[in-house]
Amino acid sequence: MVYSIPMSRERETSGLASRLAMQVVEYARREAIAPGTHLAEQHLAGVLKVSRSPVRRALAHLEALGVVEREANRGYFLRKLPAALGAAAPRRPADTAEEHYLRIADDRLAGRLADHVTETALMRRYDLPRRELQRILHRMEKEGWVERKPGHGWLFVALADTVEAHAQSYRFRMLLEPAAILEPGFRTDVAELERLRRDQRMLLDGGFLRLPRSRLFEIGSDFHETIVSFSGNRFMLDALKRLNDMRRLLEYRAHLDRARLLGQCREHLRLLDLIESGKLQEASRFLRRHLDVVRTIKTGSGGKRLAADAVVRIKR
Secondary structure (H helix, E strand, O other): OOOOOOHHHHHHHHHHHHHHHHHHHHHHHHOOOOOOOEEOHHHHHHHHOOOHHHHHHHHHHHHHOOOEEEEOOOEEEEOOOOOOOOOOOOOOOOOOHHHHHHHHHHHHHOOOOOOEEOHHHHHHHHOOOHHHHHHHHHHHHHHOOEEEOOOOOEEEOOOOOOHHHHHHHHHHHHHHHHHHHOOOOOOOOHHHHHHHHHHHHHHHHHHHHHOOHHHHHHHHHHHHHHHHHOOOOHHHHHHHHHHHHHHHHHHHHOOOOHHHHHHHHHHHHHHHHHHHOOOHHHHHHHHHHHHHHHHHHHHOHHHHHHHHHHOOOOOO
């Protein structure tokens, strides 16, 4: 017996693929992703907050439009960004949802927003329609730095807004990530390893200078989350993703020493070599030392810059 998708369901699926395709193009444009860059389904699923299946359909839609191209056993690669998205992918206003999100984040970190806020006040302050504001607030809620108050309004919760809290986040990662490599279910994916290598080499070839800091954060967090995903332990991966969501705002606004990224990229490549060669005990120890060095840089002399340049202590 042959089953077919009902027409309404088919239209719904097609519509979702088209909307996600627009978002993929907007993301690539916003992050200045260069032609030839691999567009990993898992990474895009995390960015767009959906599963991999609709992302796969969106990429197939973009392939038909000539925006991406598919290579057998390797996945999709950006071919070119259209000068205009046209009917298939209309441009959004210049003042994007991401920019609104970061404006609210800036005001909160700078102490310009109180702990308790209402949607009406935020709509007025940022000239936002309610639906757009609610999408931003729900994203913030998912990332763990705002929560809905019973009955009315929203409450900003405590962030990792001190050097010590930032150090604690790295000490937690020093416990979690090296242990993930030693999980009995740890299995590598050759295609994913190669994708991570390409990202790191791209940074070494000059990407560390030209990419916006938001994209640099995405590449770094994706690297570590992918390594942890090899563990097969979804609780470990979920914990790291939640922590990265909490770190995102502070990392965007912290002092960024781009030259330091070169050393981190080389260490990332060394870690991949150890993992691929099956030296998991050594890889685990290497990753712990790597995180400890980054912790020292960011919360030692670098931590003072973090506190001075990016973070204003938020009073509860």
